[in-house]
Amino acid sequence: MTAEEENVFDVYRDQVDRPLSRLFREYGTDELHWLVLGMVANVVARVASLVPPVVLGVAVDAVFAGDGAYTLPLLPDAWLPTESAAQFRFSAALIVGSFLTTAVFTWVYGVAANNFAHRVMHAVRTDSFEKMQRLDMTFFDDKQTGEVMSVLNNDASNLEVFLDNALQNSARLGVMILGIAAVLFYYNHELALVTLTAVPLMVLFTLWFMRAVEPRYVEQRSVVGDLNTALENALSGVELVKTSNTEDHETDRVANASYDYFRQTMSILRLNYLYRPGMEFLAGLAFAVTFVVGGVWLSAGPPGPFTSTLTVGTFITFVFLTQQFVAPLAEVSNIVDQYENAKASSERVFGLMDVPVRIADDEDAVDLGEVAGRVAYDDVSFGYTETPLEDPADADEYVVDGVSFEAEPGETVALVGPTGAGKSTLLKLLLRLYDVTEGEIRVDGHDIRDVTLESLRSSVGYVSQDTYLFDGTIAENIRYGRFAGVDHDVESEELRERVIEAAKAAEAHAFIDALPEGYDTRIGERGVKLSGGQRQRIAIARTVLQDPAILVLDEATSAVDTETEMLIQRSLDRLSEERTTFAIAHRLSTIRDADTILVMEDGAVVERGTHEDLIDADGLYAKLWGVQAGEIEGLPEEFVEKARERHVDRGYGNDD
Incomplete structure (x- = not known):
């Protein structure tokens, strides 16, 4: 070698x-x-x-x-x-x-x-x-x-x-x-x-x-x-x-x-x-x-x-x-x-x-305390290198290149763009799964490298497209990572109620309650006994129980059917209320109400604005929207009408 x-x-x-x-x-x-x-x-x-x-x-x-x-x-x-x-x-x-x-x-x-x-x-x-x-x-x-x-x-x-x-x-x-x-x-x-x-x-x-x-x-x-x-x-x-x-x-x-x-x-x-x-x-x-x-x-x-x-x-x-x-x-x-x-x-x-631990608490790291949810990316670049690039011509080695934006408490920022544009990596930097190569990310005015990892990650809820569940019961998976001092073998009534409430908020209680052993059903390694949509809703329930001030949704509905997506999207809408939310979406209809939409390509933000602003700009976002809208408009009218009726009958509302 x-x-x-x-x-x-x-x-x-x-x-x-x-x-x-x-x-x-x-x-x-x-x-x-x-x-x-x-x-x-x-x-x-x-x-x-x-x-x-x-x-x-x-x-x-x-x-x-x-x-x-x-x-x-x-x-x-x-x-x-x-x-x-x-x-x-x-x-x-x-x-x-x-x-x-x-x-x-x-x-x-x-x-x-x-x-x-x-x-x-x-x-x-x-x-x-x-x-x-x-x-x-x-x-x-x-x-x-x-x-x-x-x-x-x-x-x-x-x-x-x-x-x-x-x-x-x-x-x-x-x-x-x-x-x-x-x-x-x-x-x-x-x-x-x-x-x-x-x-x-x-x-x-x-x-x-x-x-x-x-x-x-x-x-x-x-x-x-x-x-x-x-x-x-x-x-x-x-x-x-x-x-x-x-x-x-x-x-x-x-x-x-x-x-x-x-x-x-x-x-x-x-x-x-x-x-x-x-x-x-x-x-x-x-x-x-x-x-x-x-x-x-x-x-x-x-x-x-x-x-x-x-x-x-x-x-x-x-x-x-x-x-x-x-x-x-x-x-x-x-x-x-x-x-x-x-x-x-x-x-x-x-x-x-x-092997050195490169991402760790500094000696003077502070606790974030109660987080309002104000997030700022300031000229952030990231590459799989230990030091910043000396030659600007080598910038193509950066996965994220010079990204800046701010999110006020309670706002929703959506990230869209082609596969490999750097969207997921950009949000993983917020959790310090990786450290920025250049620039800085701030939460409530604190550079995230100056705060404890525990306080940072406990304030950020992360729901990804690749849901991981452990071999155990549904209840154990929902409360995973929370209530560290609780004896899981002797679950308190209060904890049980909070788990159930979290599952209801995630649109998961109905299917869990229908299982032979309910919340005590063992789901197998990686949750193989559940469908993709069921696993995703349990992951959302886990985040509901965490009650974070900041929420990261990384294509959380990408691997499910349209009907299940509606259920998950409704639970995500509840979860994101009054939280600073970052959402990566491949279906643009799910993020068109976002306060700010960032369009990324090759690691950089190439467009930003509201849905209407970006449609009027007639750029990359408008083209992506046109492709997805065209797919819907190309369906037979009677199919679209039946789908809308079904949508309303199931209680999802009368929006598009």
Whole structure:
């Protein structure tokens, strides 16, 4: 991927330094007590597991063979029994006690390690989601949903596995190697050198593996994001897929993404196929060499340059400890595997967290307080650039270019123009979904960049053409975002009444009340169980409940039939009463009574005035009006007359 192709997420991900160390610094500190408890319990359990081979070797020599004194490391001789029978019972008690100690502290280690891992990952996942929520819309314009989901889900889970397994297994491995090496050197340093010869080779082999596999894990995590995106797109657009008869096409897209993931996974596994058996071979070789050299030592005396004495009990201790030595060394491959996977994932997690939040409250931001609704756009320009353009000749990069107008409290300003003229973007700037590149927008005299986002957005109601409803009940969707302190599981009677009143104002109560479970009807993901017009009216009811001083209607009736549009338009008329209203409309008849109509083209306002003024000017608006009026006038007279009668009979009034 070239530098030009990298998006902002990739740039910040590449700049993450020592991601796993950062994970511990920023998130491990608060849960350090769990980590310390787990580490201590792990050390005690591993040390206890070394006791049986040592006791067994001593017992074989002193109790059964009578070929040595009954002495144990770290225990004073005065504490040890002198009679053979007592020594046997003491040995058995030590062995049973060590197994019990190992079991108890392994349980403590498991509880502590899991608490540490899951608490840290809860904090990481929550912070990642919270950061994602605060990022401005430019980030989401550039990123695919599947890739963001991959960070929040797959990458966070990989870190959890590392903290839960690899970290503690690394500690266990370190304790086992150091503990076993200490015991072996204590009993016979010469044979210990033979046993530990494989360790340097295993270290070098591991370093090679880590350098070779790291870039492959980085690529694998990126491919997972692509696969998630392909799956999310196909599932979210399943209706379009079926109606377009493109199941095979979507299957091919998912298959291609899945095959890319397969290829990257296999490139990692091919290295693992070499590394894991290699580590097991070296560990097994250490055991085999110890057994052969020790066996020769016992049967024929010290071989080669060796000169020390080796007893049967010591040999048994070496054999058992070397066997314990083999298993943790063979697990190094799993630890490295989880480490590299976690490293790649943590880079992506912190890459997301490091993306700057460009739209946020200033330190001196003020609360708007009670909003009258006076709005002014002052020479506003916007483009997907971080800084104003230096060369005026580059103005075509602006989506909105030099727009100025004012709206007094209670006035309605309508925006019309061809698709892509910048109408929706212009109004999204009012909500600070994007920040202006040049100029300023003022609400009641305040530059919106100088006020808190919460007070700004709570004073602006937004109804778009793309209505989004959450999986839940109708009542939950209507009150979404309002009454933050209310327990939604125990809805108050007052809140219920306000929800119903909002639905009535939005012309939604009738169809809701007719549903089997009324306001408690679950509507499915994205409200799939409702029609487009029903979803739109619930969105309007949600805005009614918000009771904003400023209202933004972004083609709120564009996706419904004419009859439903009449219902929605009537609810919108009620909603816009005594509010400052901005309306984008594709049907000009719905906004002809607006106080001011702005006609936009290529991001600029090319005409402005009332409906009558613009008709008299005979410009772009007049042409658009003529096209739409012509469509109506071209209908058969009897059809138009019946439609008007139906309109009146339904109680919509006798206007046109």
